[in-house]
Amino acid sequence: MESMVDAVVVGAGHNGLVAANLLVDAGWDVVVLEGTPHIGGAVRSAEVTAPGYLSDLCSAFYPLTPLSPAIRHLALGDHGLEWTHAPAVLAHLLEDGRAAVLSRDLDATAASLDSFAKGDGDRWRSLYREWLTVVDDLIPAMLTPFPPVRAAARLLTRNSVADTVRLARRFVLPTRLFGDRTFGGDGARVLIAGLALHTDLSPDGSASAGYGWLLGMLGQQVGFPVPVGGAQKITDALASRLLANGGAIETNALVTSVVVGNGTALGVRLADGRAIRARRAVLADVPAPTLYRTLVGAGHLPERLLDDLDLFQWDDATLKVDWALSAPVPWINPDVATAGTVHLGADVDGLTRYSTDITLGRTPHDPFLLVGQMNTSDPGRSPAGTESLWAYTHLPHRDRWDPAEIAAHAERIEDVLERHAPGFRSLVVGRYVAGPPQLEEKNLSLVDGAINGGTAGVHQQLFLRPVPGLGRADTPVDRLYLASASAHPGGGVHGAPGANAARAALARHRPVLGGAYGSLVRSLNRAIYG
Template sequence: MTPTGAESADAVVVGAGHNGLVAANMLADAGWEVVVLEANGTPGGAVRSGEVTAPGYLSDLYSSFYPLGYASPVMRRLDLDRYGLTWRHAPDVLAHLLPDGRAAVLNRDPDVTAASLDAFAPGDGAKWLTAYSDWIDVAEPMMETITTPFPPVRGGLALLRQMRISGALRLARRLVVPIRKLSDELFDGSGGRALLAGCSLHTDLSPEEAGSGVYGWLLAMLGQQVGWPVPEGSSQKITDALVARLTERGGRILYGARVDRVLTARGRAMGVRTAGGALWRARRAVLADVPAPALYLDLVGAAALPPRLVEDLSHFRWDGSTLKVDWALSAPLPWTNPAVATAGTVHLGADLDGLTSYSAELARRELPRRPFLLVGQMTVADPSHSPPGTESVWSYTHLPFRRNWRAEEISGHVERMEQMLEEAAPGFRSLIVGRHVAGPVELEKGDANLVGGAVGGGTSAAYQQLFLRPIPGLGRADTPVDRLFLASASAHPGGGVHGAPGANAARAALARDRALTGALYASAIGTAQRVIYS
């Protein structure tokens, strides 16, 4: 259907999450007229902040701490510092508090980190320094490889030149090895092993799953290299900078404009329709910062898609649900172990074996009896988050993926979370002056992309990564509908505030539009899609 009589733009971007805003900025840089249609009344998706616990206490409502955003070549090239984005670091990057009360601490000074790990097993500090040296050798081409379309030709060739064949093969092994195996190979003590494994549990993978090693290694090494910084003044500053940059280039964002249909004709995206009936014609491209199932099944519709693609989507797996709690505290957390007090992020509740048990409960669709907590001490990282002498703190934990949760299940799990914090920081509960609970239902209500509280746009499992993300195909932003591009975390390389899915979608739209190569590009993509989905 062609949207006759509709308003028009070169590109219509569905969703003003950070990926949608990155895509819109890149197209505006190329001189395109861009309009972004956002269902909510504010931009940002899962990169937003607000006072939800008590007056004067800022909370990052969804994502927080941004090693990938800070290191991402995509975000760096946007020069967001020119639009008010500045970064703050906690004194320590990360502390993993073990059940026996000891803590492994990651500090931006490699020698400080090494000393912490040596306390668990003499020699582990030197092993950490060796692992970090190995990372520095590949960090730049690795980040380029992660944040560019699949196959990552330029970054891949740079890695191959840097490492030669033998080194590249060892790196390839590291990309698929489970974190338990990797941590056992790298460290003798429980501190180093927990530090890596805790980082891998930022995903939905267990320590035994293939591919969990690369996530733990990547986040830990980025923490050593650049820290896990936060925007000064809250995560909202990332969104504010992206919006200001886009507006300066003539881009528009319309709020309260929920798209309910991508309009197609002869296999090509022609524009979109909003729930209010407004029609928007896209002269060049439609880019969708929405989950893959929502784009294909809801906005396009199964009738316009190859049957094999629709069948494959039935096997799409979400990452786990999430429960996040924010607290306003009248004083800093009274940790029994003072080494934890200066860390921006704290991992709490399990050693490596405990993480395996916790993951097994999730795999059995059970609520863990002792949840593994990821804790953010926001005022430690950026004092502007709360009044002097106080603390704005959050914690989140994984749940089995479900769309429906009973209130008593959530409140019971919040009780478990608070009990674990009370055990590690006696007196914690007496400091609470405000609390905000966001279970899976509330997270999805605030950002429709967080389906069932899944924050990663789909599982991080190896069977749904690279050319298999979101389903077996090209691993690119292109879709079977010409001039329609997937720009969300459901596309390669997945979740995280690094802007890569949005950037990849913008690159694909620009490549498709080039006068000399557009027809050839469309033909090549169409042929590949027919082979895959026939």
């Protein structure tokens, strides 16, 4: 049986839903096909630890979402999305009990950093003043297709060439170098280094300073907000808006191939035997290797692209544990109790050892933890007086994971928590462990637990993401667009890959100029891939 729509979106992650919303706004007939029973991808919530305890199954805090042009345009507040904040944004707790605390209150952040080294508070203030002069143009420059001509021009207009060039250098510096040269104490240094490890970049890796600084400044400005009622509320709002405007969503609708004819995407085939034709576009919210190797196939792709895919690098594997606690975490430092996000387990040198273990394929003996105290932001996540808590850590990639190794590492995670919060284990009333195999089983886009669609390394960013190319959503197959975190600008819940894909599809079909756009893209692809 065959049906026809203007556009098929493969995958109902947040990027797929953003893309579908933008296409529906333009008057297109759109269907989103999701292979699992649930929409949302890595933006979902469920009770997995104990009744009455709500857990975010993957992403949980959203510093980029409020400033994302794609998300702001959709006005999701009209569809039930409401944001809330913890009293403090982030605390990095060191082994000696000291904590560097990031707060939306600039004076509070400065005071915390000054407690490590006098003057670091003023140094942080200086960075933040600089941030405020560039953020309105920097965020659009980061999230729009490469090259970001308009946003870059505005940056140069508002700032000197010298300042803009030095800002660009900061983005490629290692965190250790940036921290050592900028701050006098361990507090600010470890705060930035820990934030960089929200990616897969070590403190000594190029571009880690850029990510650490970016997240630190976002935390200072907008915090790490969470949706009231769980991450699922973002997905629900996107779906509600799409359906209200005439779009369609199908679950348990696994796409097995993209139909290509004469170099053009014509539609998709599903596991149930159906075919859906696409008059105008197919947008794929799936990882790049899945799209090219599985859904399209080598016969429709340039050999150079396939060779480039051999060098595609995933970000690190992930192990996540959720807990239901009978009471809040008994931290050794009470300042940590007010933070939504907590970093545990290492100073800067420890973070380097942890990253080195992963690079060398070793399971870290002393894992660095990124912890979420959800009730600090949203008390309704669990019964009054209790806590819905989670932590994740990174692992090396493996062809096969022994369940006993996953279980042992979950115990190491609890050891770290018990060391920083004596009595933690006695509060556990429920636990849910998701190692790399479990994360991928629930969401096929989280390949071996990689949560960002590919490494954040500089060798796979901008026009090199996911492979050397245009830095845009367009692919070598006409009317086929990559709309996932594997595309520029990468991971995070900001909707930019989906929005960029939708806008590329709309440009391809713009009256008069659409044909010229398609010809230009084909010419550039021939120049790149032969």
